[in-house]
Amino acid sequence: MPGLMQDKVAIVSGAGQVGGLGHESALILAREGATVVISARSPDGLAESAASIEAAGGKVLAVRTDVADPAQCERLVRSTIAEFGRIDCLVNNAFNASPRGLLAEADLDAWRGVFEVNFWGSARLCQLVLPQMKAQRSGSIVNVLAHIIFKPQRIPPTGMFAYACSKSALYTLTQGLALEVAEYGIRVNAHVPGYMDGPSVRSSFERLEREGKGSWATEEQAVLEMIPQRRIPTTAECAKSVLFFASDELSSVVTGQALLVNGGEALH
Template identity: 40%
Template sequence: MLLKDKVVIISGIGPGLGIKLAVRVAEYQAKAVVLAARTPAKLDQAEQAIRDAGYDTPVLKVPTDIADVEQCQKLADLTVEHFGRIDALINSAYSHGAWGSSSASSMDDWRQAMDVNLFGTMQMTQAVLPQMKQQRSGSIVMINTMATRVPNQLESGYAVSKGALKTAVQYLAQDLGPFGIRVNSTFMGWMWGAPVIGYFQSEAQRLGVTMESLVDQVAQQIPLRKIPEDGDCAMAALYLASDYAKVITGAQLDVNGGHFLPC
């Protein structure tokens, strides 16, 4: 299977993509899945989702704030201590920050987003590199956003921080390739799951319209005419983590049903 016998770390476990990544890793016969999030309850929920899906994959849960470099190092060290290696890191942790336009946003909000989305992600990445270099192999996948492709002024700080991460990936891919370490990005758009469902429900109530009408407005902008399921988006990220993508590094994979079509 896709991740057979691999040890996979997932940062940023939450009710949407994070949990779906965890379940898919177990489905793809990983040797172990290591779960990281700031909130321990989210780690418990992810483990329960894996068990409810019928998988007995070993799970290591490590409460981790990736903005804290020591916590990142502890996560990497505990993974090696328990399982002897690190084959893949899925950097899914993020901070959206405040909603606001580029001209009116607080730079403190932008710095907070940068601390997690760029610097925190880089700290988590650097923490796993000594083990991956020792193995002469490894795969790192960054979960990025379509907001870096199609400007949305209300997500300006978030998008700018993720845009910086996009550039960092190009440098990492070139830097780490000689060690057999691949670094790639997925650019997610709308993803059908708990967070997006909650958004549509609240917007429908605020506007006094049906949720279905709002969903249809978005779906009509997507060539596949549907909002992609978060579990299906997870599969794209895990493809890049797997040996099926063993000659792919520095790639920018759009995972949004064709909502953004690069020229």
Template identity: 40%
Template sequence: MLLKDKVVIVSGVGPGMGQALARIAAAEGARVALGARSKDLIEEVAADIKAKGGQAIAVPTDISSAAACEAMAQATIDAFGTIDGLVNTAYIHGAWLPVDEADPEDYARVFDVNCLGAMRMAQAVIPTFKAKHDGAIINVSTMSTVNPFTGEGGYATGKGGLNVLSRHMANDFGKYGVRVNHTRMGWIGGKPVYDYIDRAVAAGGDRDQITAEIAGRIPLDIIPPEDDCAKAVLFFLSDYARVVTGAVLDVNGGQYMAP
């Protein structure tokens, strides 16, 4: 199994790829700590993991609070004895507005979660990583940081900061044996995207046409399935990536191809 005996924190376990990351990590042998503001959801996912023979804890966590991030790390150590990996997937989107109409305070709130929240979580786990001279951090970002999409200025700005922060983390944490990488996700075939399609259909759109239009932008001609996207992220936690740090992986079916 890819993550056998590793202890992994997944922050931002929501109804989209976050829950898939937690479930697949557990299926690949990891003991998983699930963090998010939604207590009911993370408890549901943790219970499902345990029902399938895995090990998981649910820790309600608001990553805008350093104390909450530290409590998340400590709860993981209390439950499993150590921490081997951190997946920073928590985010908020902010208002869907073009930049000329956007509220700078909304951008600030988004940046605080999307970028500084990942920093707080990294600072919470780094003492454990330093002590063992080992660890891996994956920061989940978005294709819209390099391929702009109207209305995503705030979200992409926060994640763009995360892209830069990831490289500085890799530089600063490398001497402690800690690897830091990030992924830029495109369309992900999970609940958030299918809810978006449902809303478009409710507004009078044709489901097949909308789905085909999205897939038509992507060289693989599919909306990348959520589980496949999650597996690409989790690869960086595995021993197959032990000498990979400071890297970025585009997970988008080829819609954006970095030069």
């Protein structure tokens, strides 16, 4: 039986960490029949991610890409079209969460690096895939946001001010672009994860423990108390929502929407 993404071609940025959301999104799309084009800055991480997808029976092309570099973004999209002749889905997952800090003490020039990846990189890739999607009169763009934009009370204690602002800008882009391209059969939506049991959260817990700011068990318990389901969703679970948005069969009339995937921690 054909998969939900059979014969489709999907680009997934920020997919260079096995077990991360980008990798898991590419993996589930590949398992549903898509050819996936994955990108990341780290050549080693990208190779490991591609090997994992291939080992699962998926078709994958790895293109090393720093989405903050316009030329590299162009190469990613150009390579996809040259190799496969179409683009059916773009998942903008690449992100930069540093530096942290509050506005009063911030080096605003340092914020530019966050926006270059989270907003400009995503906007640029959206712009680059549009001509091909318009020609096909079909396509799905999935922008990965962050639940902190719906929980601004978390900004001061986490210091994720630049990150939250960049993701809020991407949310506005998602809604505006959805309306701009709807007549071409292109859907644009936002996947909004919260805490995920994956490499990023685990490394965060490890960092806090190393810095003497809390034990792994204490930090994990604090997170669990914020989540009504009392468990941290896995990246593989969260990636299923990316598949929902990517699939024409599942979300053919869904556009301009943000889906929070966080066990009930934040509501919208």
